[in-house]
Amino acid sequence: xxxxxxxxxxxxxxxxxxxxxxxxxxxxxxxxxxxxxxxxxxxxxxxxxxxxxxxxxxxxxxxxxxxxxxxxxxxxxxxxxxxxxxxxxxxxxxxxxxxxxxxxxxxxxxxxxxxxxxx
Amino acid sequence: xxxxxxxxxxxxxxxxxxxxxxxxxxxxxxxxxxxxxxxxxxxxxxxxxxxxxxxxxxxxxxxxxxxxxxxxxxxxxxxxxxxxxxxxxxxxxxxxxxxxxxxxxxxxxxxxxxxxxxxxxxxxxxxxxxxxxxxxxxxxxxxxxxxxxxxxxxxxxxxxxxxxxxxxxxxxxxxxxxxxxxxxxxxxxxxxxxxxxxxxxxxxxxxxxxxxxxxxxxxxxxxxxxxxxxxxxxxxxxxxxxxxxxxxxxxxxxxxxxxxxxxxxxxxxxxxxxxxxxxxxxxxxxxxxxxxxxxxxxxxxxxxxxxxxxxxxxxxxxxxxxxxxxxxxxxxxxxxxxxxxxxxxxxxxxxxxxxxxxxxxxxxxxxxxxxxxxxxxxxxxxxxxxxxxxxxxxxxxxxxxxxxxx
Ligand SMILES: Cc1ncc(COP(=O)(O)O)c(C=O)c1O
Numbered sequence: 001x002x003x004x005x006x007x008x009x010x011x012x013x014x015x016x017x018x019x020x021x022x023x024x025x026x027x028x029x030x031x032x033x034x035x036x037x038x039x040x041x042x043x044x045x046x047x048x049x050x051x052x053x054x055x056x057x058x059x060x061x062x063x064x065x066x067x068x069x070x071x072x073x074x075x076x077x078x079x080x081x082x083x084x085x086x087x088x089x090x091x092x093x094x095x096x097x098x099x100x101x102x103x104x105x106x107x108x109x110x111x112x113x114x115x116x117x118x119x
Numbered sequence: 120x121x122x123x124x125x126x127x128x129x130x131x132x133x134x135x136x137x138x139x140x141x142x143x144x145x146x147x148x149x150x151x152x153x154x155x156x157x158x159x160x161x162x163x164x165x166x167x168x169x170x171x172x173x174x175x176x177x178x179x180x181x182x183x184x185x186x187x188x189x190x191x192x193x194x195x196x197x198x199x200x201x202x203x204x205x206x207x208x209x210x211x212x213x214x215x216x217x218x219x220x221x222x223x224x225x226x227x228x229x230x231x232x233x234x235x236x237x238x239x240x241x242x243x244x245x246x247x248x249x250x251x252x253x254x255x256x257x258x259x260x261x262x263x264x265x266x267x268x269x270x271x272x273x274x275x276x277x278x279x280x281x282x283x284x285x286x287x288x289x290x291x292x293x294x295x296x297x298x299x300x301x302x303x304x305x306x307x308x309x310x311x312x313x314x315x316x317x318x319x320x321x322x323x324x325x326x327x328x329x330x331x332x333x334x335x336x337x338x339x340x341x342x343x344x345x346x347x348x349x350x351x352x353x354x355x356x357x358x359x360x361x362x363x364x365x366x367x368x369x370x371x372x373x374x375x376x377x378x379x380x381x382x383x384x385x386x387x388x389x390x391x392x393x394x395x396x397x398x399x400x401x402x403x404x405x406x407x408x409x410x411x412x413x414x415x416x417x418x419x420x421x422x423x424x425x426x427x428x429x430x431x432x433x434x435x436x437x438x439x440x441x442x443x444x445x446x447x448x449x450x451x452x453x454x455x456x457x458x459x460x461x462x463x464x465x466x467x468x469x470x471x472x473x474x475x476x477x478x479x480x481x482x483x484x485x486x487x488x489x490x491x492x493x494x495x496x497x498x499x500x501x502x503x504x505x506x507x508x509x510x511x512x513x514x515x516x517x518x519x520x521x522x523x524x525x
Contacts, residue, residue: 006522011524
């Protein structure tokens with residue numbers, strides 16, 4: 001059964017999130033939370049040559065927040081910092097393979113907002 | 120179907136399965152009509168209006184006060200204070216009674232199953248006055264462990280307040296307060312007793328004489344009445360000892376340039392113009408409950424509870440948080456489905472128009488005890504629900520399991 005939101009790709013990233021874990025000696029470590037849902041995320045980042053050379057996250061939260069974090073870390077990994085800074089929330093939502101209903105924007109954007117705040 | 124027809128929301132949302140009555144109840148037509156009638160026939164400010172319309176408005180407003188007093192078996196209508204909601208009622212007692220009487224080292228007893236509205240105000244007093252808070256633990260069977268309290272070795276003279284919920288908005292547990300309060304009062308003779316009846320009052324008889332309490336708080340919106348209105352009941356003597364929180368119109372006796380004296384209760388606590396139409400609507404809600412007879416409500420809801428308990432906890436991979444015995448229980452059911460986050464589950468249930476609440480339900484302390492930091496899914500039922508609604512919930516749960524392969 002395919003649900004419009006919980007599509008196979010989301011469930012796949014929920015169960016096997018990419019870039020999940022912690023970088024040993026990161027250049028920075030940031031924490032974010034979404035108090036309405038109780039979602040929490042910790043992101044560790046390594047910078048090299050003006051790029052995000054490595055990024056990992058751990059999180060506690062719903063499938064949407066975990067899968068989005070997985071997908072968006074894949075997107076920003078290897079990107080130039082100045083390009084990441086230019087990304088908007090709208091473009092982040094567009095980068096996800098599903099339509100996110102407004103009620104779940106906070107979940108889907110948790111990783112993105114957390115990293116943008118630091119950059 | 121017996122009661123559902125009384126609630127117009129279901130005529131306008133035919134497929135909806137509303138399972139969130141612990142958050143707020145739906146309103147019967149008679150309550151909607153009472154509010155509408157107030158504005159279309161009787162609207163005027165109250166207090167000293169010397170014309171017919173104002174008198175009618177005042178009679179309706181004060182008539183509700185009397186209905187509330189009779190409904191909870193209070194001594195006098197002057198013991199009924201209209202507030203904004205349960206939260207405001209508890210805060211009023213905290214700020215205007217206990218902040219004055221509690222001293223450093225005094226103990227306030229609450230429980231691990233309290234709503235934030237019966238925790239956070241006491242935490243503020245803890246900071247301010249250096250009092251202690253003792254939490255009655257929740258047992259593995261989701262009941263309060265009163266034995267632990269009795270054997271905790273607390274300095275019995277220091278226990279000045281026992282403030283407990285009559286029923287849990289997460290677990291559905293009804294605490295046997297009528298039995299236990301006399302025991303607690305004899306063990307802790309200096310303790311006042313406050314009861315949060317927000318959850319119990321639409322489901323079971325709440326009688327302040329039988330409960331032997333000193334303060335009682337509840338909300339209109341959870342008992343089929345309008346929102347924005349709550350009640351604080353307290354014994355007259357205690358109300359006399361309490362200063363008003365807000366000062367201004369309607370609550371004074373005399374005012375000069377230098378000094379004001381205050382009216383007596385309840386006016387003293389109701390500064391400014393009140394929620395006139397909501398009070399009138401609450402009167403209609405009480406008439407409605409009385410017309411059903413709370414015993415019939417309980418009988419009907421017990422049937423729903425028994426059915427739900429025979430099904431929900433048995434679904435594979437469902438973790439169920441609540442007593443499995445239908446005795447002393449509200450039709451409030453908290454659970455989780457495998458490793459699925461409650462918000463994801465409720466989103467799927469919503470696809471079938473099943474309205475449940477997901478999260479911590481303003482009970483973060485309890486969520487920690489349940490080891491459920493993301494919270495739970497909660498289905499809470501009322502008289503307008505049916506066995507069919509429970510079957511639809513079960514179908515929905517199975518759909519969640521299928522989608523998430525749990
Ligand atoms: C047990 C309990 N106490 C207090 C409250 C607070 O009620 P209100 O939001 O109307 O102040 C609630 C509401 O959910 C509740 O369930």
